[in-house]
Amino acid sequence: MTAYNPPIKDMLFAIHELSGIDQVLQIEKFADFDTEVVDQVVAEAGKFAAEVLSPINIPGDQAGSQIVDGGVVAAPGFAAAYGQFSENGWSSLEASPEYDGMGMPSIVAAAATESWQAACLSFSLGPMLTGSAIHAIETHAADAVRARYLPKLTSGEWSGTMNLTEPQAGSDLSIVATKAIRDGDHYRISGTKIFITWGDQEFTENVIHLVLARLPDAPSGVRGLSLFIVPKFLINDDGSIGKRNDVSVVGIEHKLGIHASPTCVMSFGENEGAVGFLLGEENTGLTGMFTMMNHARIQVGIQGLGISERAYQLARSYALERKQGRTVGAKGSVTIVHHPDVRRMLLLMKSQIEAMRALAYYTAGVVDFSRHSPDEQQRANAASRNALLTPVLKAWATETAQEVTSLGVQIHGGMGFVEETGAAQHMRDARILTIYEGTTGIQALDFVGRKILADDGKAIRELIAEMRTLDDELNGDERLTEIRTALSEGVDHLSAATDWLIEQAPGDPDAAGSASVNMLMLAGTVIGGWQTARAALAITAGASSDDAAFAAAKITTAQFYAQHILPRARGLHAAATAGSHVLMALPEESF
Numbered sequence: 001m002t003a004y005n006p007p008i009k010d011m012l013f014a015i016h017e018l019s020g021i022d023q024v025l026q027i028e029k030f031a032d033f034d035t036e037v038v039d040q041v042v043a044e045a046g047k048f049a050a051e052v053l054s055p056i057n058i059p060g061d062q063a064g065s066q067i068v069d070g071g072v073v074a075a076p077g078f079a080a081a082y083g084q085f086s087e088n089g090w091s092s093l094e095a096s097p098e099y100d101g102m103g104m105p106s107i108v109a110a111a112a113t114e115s116w117q118a119a120c121l122s123f124s125l126g127p128m129l130t131g132s133a134i135h136a137i138e139t140h141a142a143d144a145v146r147a148r149y150l151p152k153l154t155s156g157e158w159s160g161t162m163n164l165t166e167p168q169a170g171s172d173l174s175i176v177a178t179k180a181i182r183d184g185d186h187y188r189i190s191g192t193k194i195f196i197t198w199g200d201q202e203f204t205e206n207v208i209h210l211v212l213a214r215l216p217d218a219p220s221g222v223r224g225l226s227l228f229i230v231p232k233f234l235i236n237d238d239g240s241i242g243k244r245n246d247v248s249v250v251g252i253e254h255k256l257g258i259h260a261s262p263t264c265v266m267s268f269g270e271n272e273g274a275v276g277f278l279l280g281e282e283n284t285g286l287t288g289m290f291t292m293m294n295h296a297r298i299q300v301g302i303q304g305l306g307i308s309e310r311a312y313q314l315a316r317s318y319a320l321e322r323k324q325g326r327t328v329g330a331k332g333s334v335t336i337v338h339h340p341d342v343r344r345m346l347l348l349m350k351s352q353i354e355a356m357r358a359l360a361y362y363t364a365g366v367v368d369f370s371r372h373s374p375d376e377q378q379r380a381n382a383a384s385r386n387a388l389l390t391p392v393l394k395a396w397a398t399e400t401a402q403e404v405t406s407l408g409v410q411i412h413g414g415m416g417f418v419e420e421t422g423a424a425q426h427m428r429d430a431r432i433l434t435i436y437e438g439t440t441g442i443q444a445l446d447f448v449g450r451k452i453l454a455d456d457g458k459a460i461r462e463l464i465a466e467m468r469t470l471d472d473e474l475n476g477d478e479r480l481t482e483i484r485t486a487l488s489e490g491v492d493h494l495s496a497a498t499d500w501l502i503e504q505a506p507g508d509p510d511a512a513g514s515a516s517v518n519m520l521m522l523a524g525t526v527i528g529g530w531q532t533a534r535a536a537l538a539i540t541a542g543a544s545s546d547d548a549a550f551a552a553a554k555i556t557t558a559q560f561y562a563q564h565i566l567p568r569a570r571g572l573h574a575a576a577t578a579g580s581h582v583l584m585a586l587p588e589e590s591f
């Protein structure tokens with residue numbers, strides 16, 4: 001069993017060479033930070049992940065969380081780890097200094113998040129959602145409301161949750177039925193929410209639920225949703241904890257993975273109605289919830305990266321130790337890393353992890369520009385790039401995590417299928433990632449609908465044009481020749497599929513839906529190739545020249561991606577543009 005070891009060198013390479021950190025650090029808001037601070041914070045976050053979170057991962061999986069006396073009791077070690085997490089100030093990394101946050105760039109938070117998610121997904125999911133709640137409150141609440149909630153959430157004394165899902169309303173939020181009734185300066189909320197992550201626990205003083213509900217006179221559909229802050233304990237005027245609100249946890253789910261993360265059935269308003277406070281305006285709740293969800297979607301993409309890295313580390317150490325089979329010229333059995341097929345699997349893992357990491361940190365850099373650049377045009381451009389990349393990072397990285405964690409099991413042979421190696425837990429834990437925060441199908445509809453068709457392909461064509469500019473730079477060094485060709489072909493496929501979609505969608509209502517997931521996976525595959533090519537280019541330009549083995553491995557990894565992953569673009573293009581006819585041909589009873 002291998003403990004998690006944060007790949008600090010790879011992380012810092014992706015930060016310094018691929019994320020845009022140098023330009024981000026020039027933004028006034030980040031004037032207090034320099035590259036030394038960035039490196040230190042990434043290293044310390046990794047150390048915390050390895051020393052405090054990694055050890056609770058397997059015990060947490062085995063024990064799970066429990067309901068005791070109407071409240072959730074977390075798995076052994078989780079409360080203590082949370083105490084240390086908050087004391088170290090990790091809850092406040094990205095939060096605004098105005099509310100006691102450290103105000104660090106999202107790029108730094110992304111790297112720290114990678115370590116924490118890799119070390120223990122079940123634990124890190126809680127602070128992740130608190131971070132998303134902080135972002136939603138900061139963006140949409142009035143000053144007094146911010147002052148009331150943000151310092152306590154930022155310090156980690158309180159936690160935050162996201163309450164959308166109901167038994168009949170999962171992907172389709174237009175049928176959310178939880179009710180909100182006006183009652184003086186607040187509202188009374190009643191209804192049942194299911195699948196609420198970390199809906200309760202015993203180690204924070206308060207739990208702040210962000211709840212989607214509907215007023216009686218609201219329009220139907222998503223336009224009639226409002227967003228409410230519903231604290232577990234009401235807060236007195238002086239900020240102290242008041243009486244218990246009418247909200248309770250009525251059950252937790254038994255599930256495939258992330259056993260230590262309580263997935264709660266929440267009941268609001270069983271008695272007099274839970275007191276809720278409006279966040280934003282009435283009937284604009286989806287806007288606020290999208291602020292929270294888009295933040296969380298990027299984080300879930302990073303969860304895909306983190307769990308993949310952990311699965312890779314375990315598989316790599318097994319491949320370096322396990323002896324089986326012979327190779328020509330070797331005396332006796334060799335370790336399985338000698339076999340070409342095991343190397344293929346390890347490189348499928350490693351190369352896609354590097355692509356995911358680069359995309360995740362790059363996207364975090366785009367977020368920093370979109371929020372804090374002094375230049376309005378740069379903010380707008382970055383916001384559009386962020387909107388385009390968010391569903392890609394969320395869905396492509398998490399789908400890729402399924403492949404990577406499954407390869408982790410495969411490399412272990414039969415030992416991967418039994419629980420004691422830990423490989424199976426990674427695969428089980430990763431399985432939720434393509435489902436929550438909007439399934440892959442829903443991300444793909446967002447990608448083709450809102451992000452491509454709604455702006456007539458402008459944002460994606462700008463990205464395609466930018467990816468093409470790398471072609472010239474890749475010309476010259478022969479180590480990059482194969483990468484250049486494969487990337488150029490991949491970009492051609494993405495471009496042609498985009499043109500097809502824009503042409504076909506107006507005439508066929510099923511065209512976008514039938515192309516969507518293949519389009520998104522095509523985009524992820526090609527953007528991943530662009531990022532690994534950028535990494536190889538940075539090496540040929542002298543990055544990491546003090547470490548020849550590291551530099552050579554980066555080039556080989558990018559070459560492998562070009563040989564084994566980028567050719568998938570051809571198949572994805574073909575499937576994306578096959579049209580809806582065959583897909584929609586079978587009547588329901590023929591399935």
Ligand SMILES: Cc1cc2nc3c(=O)[nH]c(=O)nc-3n(C[C@H](O)[C@H](O)[C@H](O)COP(=O)(O)OP(=O)(O)OC[C@H]3O[C@@H](n4cnc5c(N)ncnc54)[C@H](O)[C@@H]3O)c2cc1C
Nearest residue numbers: 162163164165170171195196197263435436437438439441
């Ligand atoms: C462990 C766990 C934690 C969770 N945490 C939270 C949380 O903290 N807060 C919260 O509010 N929710 C949470 N959820 C709920 C989660 O977000 C939903 O499960 C998810 O959005 C999917 O909804 P559903 O389960 O109702 O599936 P459905 O919406 O019923 O989807 C079933 C299938 O149909 C597909 N589908 C549905 N509609 C369409 C469409 N229009 N076009 C194409 N395909 C479609 C989906 O892609 C999926 O494959 C959690 C769920 C789990 C399991």
